[in-house]
Amino acid sequence: MSAAAEPSTVYRAAHGVVDGVWVDAPWLAVDASGAVTRTGVVGDRSEPTDAVVRDLGPVMLLPGLVNAHSHAFQRAIRGATHRRGASDPSSFWSWREAMYRCADALTPESIYAITRRAFGEMLRAGITCVGEFHYIHHQPGGQPYDDANALSLQVVAAARDVGIRLVLLEVLYLRADHRTPALPEQQRFCDAGVDAYLRRVDDLRSRGIQVGLAPHSVRAVPRPALEAVARYGHAHGLPLHTHLSEQPRENEQCQAEHGRSPTAVFAEAGYCERPAGFTAVHAVHTSADDQRQLGGQHVCACPTTEADLGDGIVPAVDLREAGVHVALGSDSNAVIDLVQEARLLEMGERLRGQARLRLNDEQGALGLGLLRAATETGAWSLGQADRSGRLGVGRPFDAFTVGLDDPFFHGIAPPHLLDALMCAGTSASVRHVFVGGVARV
Amino acid sequence: MSAAAEPSTVYRAAHGVVDGVWVDAPWLAVDASGAVTRTGVVGDRSEPTDAVVRDLGPVMLLPGLVNAHSHAFQRAIRGATHRRGASDPSSFWSWREAMYRCADALTPESIYAITRRAFGEMLRAGITCVGEFHYIHHQPGGQPYDDANALSLQVVAAARDVGIRLVLLEVLYLRADHRTPALPEQQRFCDAGVDAYLRRVDDLRSRGIQVGLAPHSVRAVPRPALEAVARYGHAHGLPLHTHLSEQPRENEQCQAEHGRSPTAVFAEAGYCERPAGFTAVHAVHTSADDQRQLGGQHVCACPTTEADLGDGIVPAVDLREAGVHVALGSDSNAVIDLVQEARLLEMGERLRGQARLRLNDEQGALGLGLLRAATETGAWSLGQADRSGRLGVGRPFDAFTVGLDDPFFHGIAPPHLLDALMCAGTSASVRHVFVGGVARV
Numbered sequence: 001m002s003a004a005a006e007p008s009t010v011y012r013a014a015h016g017v018v019d020g021v022w023v024d025a026p027w028l029a030v031d032a033s034g035a036v037t038r039t040g041v042v043g044d045r046s047e048p049t050d051a052v053v054r055d056l057g058p059v060m061l062l063p064g065l066v067n068a069h070s071h072a073f074q075r076a077i078r079g080a081t082h083r084r085g086a087s088d089p090s091s092f093w094s095w096r097e098a099m100y101r102c103a104d105a106l107t108p109e110s111i112y113a114i115t116r117r118a119f120g121e122m123l124r125a126g127i128t129c130v131g132e133f134h135y136i137h138h139q140p141g142g143q144p145y146d147d148a149n150a151l152s153l154q155v156v157a158a159a160r161d162v163g164i165r166l167v168l169l170e171v172l173y174l175r176a177d178h179r180t181p182a183l184p185e186q187q188r189f190c191d192a193g194v195d196a197y198l199r200r201v202d203d204l205r206s207r208g209i210q211v212g213l214a215p216h217s218v219r220a221v222p223r224p225a226l227e228a229v230a231r232y233g234h235a236h237g238l239p240l241h242t243h244l245s246e247q248p249r250e251n252e253q254c255q256a257e258h259g260r261s262p263t264a265v266f267a268e269a270g271y272c273e274r275p276a277g278f279t280a281v282h283a284v285h286t287s288a289d290d291q292r293q294l295g296g297q298h299v300c301a302c303p304t305t306e307a308d309l310g311d312g313i314v315p316a317v318d319l320r321e322a323g324v325h326v327a328l329g330s331d332s333n334a335v336i337d338l339v340q341e342a343r344l345l346e347m348g349e350r351l352r353g354q355a356r357l358r359l360n361d362e363q364g365a366l367g368l369g370l371l372r373a374a375t376e377t378g379a380w381s382l383g384q385a386d387r388s389g390r391l392g393v394g395r396p397f398d399a400f401t402v403g404l405d406d407p408f409f410h411g412i413a414p415p416h417l418l419d420a421l422m423c424a425g426t427s428a429s430v431r432h433v434f435v436g437g438v439a440r441v
Numbered sequence: 442m443s444a445a446a447e448p449s450t451v452y453r454a455a456h457g458v459v460d461g462v463w464v465d466a467p468w469l470a471v472d473a474s475g476a477v478t479r480t481g482v483v484g485d486r487s488e489p490t491d492a493v494v495r496d497l498g499p500v501m502l503l504p505g506l507v508n509a510h511s512h513a514f515q516r517a518i519r520g521a522t523h524r525r526g527a528s529d530p531s532s533f534w535s536w537r538e539a540m541y542r543c544a545d546a547l548t549p550e551s552i553y554a555i556t557r558r559a560f561g562e563m564l565r566a567g568i569t570c571v572g573e574f575h576y577i578h579h580q581p582g583g584q585p586y587d588d589a590n591a592l593s594l595q596v597v598a599a600a601r602d603v604g605i606r607l608v609l610l611e612v613l614y615l616r617a618d619h620r621t622p623a624l625p626e627q628q629r630f631c632d633a634g635v636d637a638y639l640r641r642v643d644d645l646r647s648r649g650i651q652v653g654l655a656p657h658s659v660r661a662v663p664r665p666a667l668e669a670v671a672r673y674g675h676a677h678g679l680p681l682h683t684h685l686s687e688q689p690r691e692n693e694q695c696q697a698e699h700g701r702s703p704t705a706v707f708a709e710a711g712y713c714e715r716p717a718g719f720t721a722v723h724a725v726h727t728s729a730d731d732q733r734q735l736g737g738q739h740v741c742a743c744p745t746t747e748a749d750l751g752d753g754i755v756p757a758v759d760l761r762e763a764g765v766h767v768a769l770g771s772d773s774n775a776v777i778d779l780v781q782e783a784r785l786l787e788m789g790e791r792l793r794g795q796a797r798l799r800l801n802d803e804q805g806a807l808g809l810g811l812l813r814a815a816t817e818t819g820a821w822s823l824g825q826a827d828r829s830g831r832l833g834v835g836r837p838f839d840a841f842t843v844g845l846d847d848p849f850f851h852g853i854a855p856p857h858l859l860d861a862l863m864c865a866g867t868s869a870s871v872r873h874v875f876v877g878g879v880a881r882v
Contacts, residue, residue, distance in 0.1 A: 079853050079861025082798065084805030090798040114852075121848055248795075307788035308864070310796045334865040347748035348792070354689075355751045357523065357531040364525030407562055411555075412520050420520025423749070424775040428869035 008032045009437075010051040011397075012042055014404060015414055016061035017371060019392045024414060026061060030397040034437025039393060058405050059431055060417055062371065063391045064128025064398035065338040066378030068300045069169075069241070069281050069329025072118035072132055072155065073111060077102050078334045092247050092309045099332075100185040104140050108154050111136065115158035121336045123164050125427035126400035128435045129379065129388040130164055131329070133214055133241060133281070135171035135189045137200070142187030148200050156209055163440045165398070167382040169214040169241045170204060172197045172229060177219050178257040189216070194225040198232055205236070212239035212383060218254050218262040223269060230270035233277065239383040240271055241300070244280035246311050251285050263290035272297055279381040281329065283319065284312040291315070295323035298381040301373075302331035303344035313348040317358050327378040337427040342370035346423065367418030396436045403431040449473045450878070451492040452838075453483055455845060456855055457502035458812060460833045465855060467502060471838040475878025480834060499846050500872055501858055503812065504832045505569025505839035506779040507819030509741045510610075510682070510722050510770025513559035513573055513596065514552060518543050519775045533688050533750045540773075541626040545581050549595050552577065556599035562777045564605050566868035567841035569876045570820065570829040571605055572770070574655055574682060574722070576612035576630045578641070583628030590641050597650055604881045606839070608823040610655040610682045611645060613638045613670060618660050619698040630657070635666040639673055646677070653680035653824060659695050659703040664710060671711035674718065680824040681712055682741075685721035687752050692726055704731035713738055720768065720822040724760065725753040732756070736764035739822040742814075743772035744785035754789040758799050768819040778868040783811035787864065808859030837877045844872040 009030050016026040018039050025042040029051060040046045081089040081098045089095040106114075115132075122130055134155050138144045147153065152168060159166035173189035176182055182190045191197040204211050213233045215221040221229075233240045244262050245251055254262045263286055271278040272293060279298040283290070284306060301314035309332070316326050328341040335341075346366065349358035361369040379389025388398055402421055403409075406429040412420050421429070433441035450471050457467040459480050466483040470492060481487045522530040522539045530536040547555070556573075563571055575596050579585045588594065593609060600607035614630035617623055623631045632638040645652050654674045656662040662670075674681045685703050686692055695703045704727055712719040713734060720739040724731070725747060742755040750773070757767050769782040776782075787807065790799035802810040820830025829839055843862055844850075847870040853861050862870070874882035 076852065078849075078865055079808075079857040082801075082807040082860040082864045083857075084798060084801060088798075091796055095797060117848070117851060124848065304788075304865075307792050308797070310791040310794065312795055313792055334861075347745075350751040351748050351754055351789070351792070353751065354753055355532055356536060356749070357525060357529075360523070360525060366523040367520075407558070407565065408519075410558060411517065416520040416524075419523040420775075423523045424519055424745075426867050426869060428867060 008051060010048055010053045011061065012053065012055045013061035013401060014058050015417060017063060017368070017391065017418070020372070020376070020390060022368065022418060028391065028397065030437045034396050036391060036393055036395055036397050056401050056432060059401035059403055060421070061399055061401050062126070063375045063389060064400055064433070064435065065126045065374050066327070066382065066384070066389050067122060067127045067130040067330050067338060068279065068327040068378040068381045069302055069331050070118070070130050070132050071332060072115040072158070073103065073106060073136065074099060075118040075121070075333040076114045092311065093249070095309060103136055104185050104188070106136060108145070108150055111151055112154040112158050115155050116162055118333050118336065119158055119162040119164045122330070123162060123433055123440050124430065125337050126430040126433055127338060128165060128398040128400070128433065129167070129382065129384060130159070131167045131169050131212065131241065131382045133169040133171060135173055135216060137191065138188045140188050141184070142190055149203055152200070152204060163435050163438065165384070165388060165435060167210045167212050167239070167384065168204065169212040170201055171214045171216050172225065173216045173220045174222065174225060175220055177253055178222070194228045198228070201232070212241055214241040217243040217250065218258070218265050219250055223258070223265065226266065226269040234270070234274055237383070239279065239381065240277055241279045241281060242266065244283050245285040245290070246282040248285055261287065261290050263293050267293045276325070276380055279327065282306065282311060282314065284314055286315065288318070291319055291322040291324060294319070298325045298327050298377065300327045300329045300381060301341070301345050302329040303341050303348055304335040305331035307344070308332065308334055313352045314345065315352070316345055317349050317353065320359070325377045325380065326373050327381040328374050338374040339421060339425055339427045342374045342422050343424070345373065346370060365419070367422040370422040371418065397434050398436065399434045400430050401432040402429045449492060451489055451494045452502065453494065453496045454502035454842060455499050456858060458504060458809070458832065458859070461813070461817070461831060463809065463859065469832065469838065471878045475837050477832060477834055477836055477838050497842050497873060500842035500844055501862070502840055502842050503567070504816045504830060505841055505874070505876065506567045506815050507768070507823065507825070507830050508563060508568045508571040508771050508779060509720065509768040509819040509822045510743055510772050511559070511571050511573050511774060512772060513556040513599070513774060514544060514547060514577065515540060516559040516562070516774040517555045533752065534690070536750055544577055545626050545629070547577060549586070549591055552592055553595040553599050556596050557603055559774050559777065560599055560603040560605045563771070564603060564874050564881050565871065566778050567871045567874055568779060569606060569839040569841070569874065570608070570823065570825060571600070572608045572610050572653065572682065572823045574610040574612060576614055576657060578632065579629045581629050582625070583631055590644055593641070593645060604876050604879065606825070606829060606876060608651045608653050608680070608825060609645065610653040611642055612655045612657050613666065614657045614661045615663065615666060616661055618694055619663070635669045639669070642673070653682055655682040658684040658691065659706050660691055664699070664706065667707065667710040675711070675715055678824070680720065680822065681718055682720045682722060683707065685724050686726040686731070687723040689726055702728065702731050704734050708734045717766065717821055722770065723747060723752060723755065725755055727756065729759070732760055732763040732765060735760070739766045739768050739818065741768045741770045741822060742782070742786050743770040744782050744789055745776040746772035748785070749773065749775055754793045755786065756793070757786055758790050758794065761800070766818045766821065767814050768822040769815050779815040780862060780866055780868045783815045783863050784865070786814065787811060806860070808863040811863040812859065838875050839877065840875045841871050842873040843870045
């Protein structure tokens, strides 16, 4: 180990999850670059003696949460769509009108402000990496800004200023549906075509921004453009994300256009070719055939949003049996709490199946399995598997702690602490948050 | 107004719900006995000038939450039943075995301690009144303590020492089911018969304790005893509570014994005779006929527990259409948060119906309707309608505040604050809690 890599700080905690395993009294040595250089258990011989020791106290130390699907700007309508009146947001589609009105009014400055607010709430909730599914690109009406990536760069600036890791899931949007060009309120989402979109992606990548490719949905992107995006993604090793089968109407329109399900269209367009290269967001209304085709890929479930919008319950048990890896997202950001998302993923399946212990892992543990969905699987989905989602040697110290002095945890035996958090808790007990070794909360 | 009733304190808040109505800048005058004597809006002429003014700051001031169904001792197994291993709590019924092991090990001292802990968490979550559905009465094996109400009195002491209002829903439990006498682990729940039970109730009432009558379920109590309890309840104006149709097996056993549904058995035994005198807890697996029979009565939904135990979604929209009033409970106390219970009541219906705005009131407001379920309806269900569940003149100042300086609320316009709390929030933003004018948090 070179002198430069000598640990500068050793963090100790009462309990934690290191290298995917529950550990009592873990320590992690973190060097000046913010990387974990060694790990162990307090009292062992390998703990560095020349480092500053920081005991985090009576906490669980967990890998930073990874939010695989966010629309940060929708934080602006939290609480504002639950009332009948001039509008009547009593369906997904009428809710969408309220959301579009919000999107249409945004400026570069307000996009920065609301995104910064949402990302700040994420950090405080233990989220250290976010995939922002960003689709507001141009001026109202569709005219590009002088810099065609002006709004994407506001999202990047908000993440940088808050200190959260970002994967910019840059969205391609081309039409209202297969019969209808973009509505006026959708025009600022739209590029002139897939080539103009990929030029913007080239530009973002040339600036060193972590990018994923996100055709919005089978509704908003015709098949040749879907294929072009997949080719570009595979050529450059970029993650591919899309909204998929969130609402029955989307499936019906897809049948009318393509004579097959959205999953089948994406599979035929090449999205499932690269192992773990594709993330289907929602996948609520998917058949057993669809689920088989998604085997080896990811589904991102967003349970609080899927309940809020009346989408339905993600069939996480069936997906897992089909070999699909389920990640989690905060989506509309009405709720920003991946602990609740994980809990409600399990609880939705308990309601659907009228049974308990639905997503337990091979060892029977549920808390660890739900934590994995909220960390490792999300990182994998965002193409960040070697960086985020896990605490271990050679990785950045992206972590959060949960205060066990919260009365919520009083009297709970250590082996049940993580199950209690993931099956009954919220992110309200988050205490510290670190990104790349820097304390952010 | 007599001198003794002069207000001693005027509380001001940024916003609030007073007399069931959203108010900006409300004030409430509270006298030395803890009762509200006058209310108004800051700046009006009626605000007392001779009182101490306490500005609660940037908060919403809301009536104290009423938790209509709790098993406090089950707080002891929070997080402990989500793992396969020696036991396999993968169904409601195998979960119950873990819960029974916990119940069997409790002593008077540990019942006091765990109940105090649970009630303390309730207070911190804004709950000022709880209906404790208490069924552990006797020593392990069934031998009564020297005072046959020894354990009930521990619950009463815990509530008193914490400072939460209690309605003791004293449980009658007589058998495992219609074919099976009480199992060994159920014997400490059981009285010798309905007469012995009613003697205990007489004794509790003579001590001035607020009591409700709670035959545990149609499974655990034969019909003649159900009838005797209803007669006693009606004669003394006591609320009647029972578990009803939580699990399909309960319905099947009831059909085998009675040839009718649990609801029909309770209706025929007289439980629906007195308007609003009866509360059916859960009512998940009820038919349209059942729901009609429950019209004018209460159902207590416990959504976090009903998800945890794989019970199913309470059909709250159908119940409301049948004229049933839906209250809320924390039940197993894995989660202690009536804001989440209210939110998940609505969200469960959105998932079930795949639509939005399911429980909005006549004026279209959802937040107020959900708040009412968590306050007024619960108070009514517990026979406390004239005391709890509402802030207004002549009532105790039982209230809590929600801190609008929580980043969760940043940028939300005042008309949407309550919808944001009830449709996306948790109790983590509770700041102050008052019971009878005494600050408890």
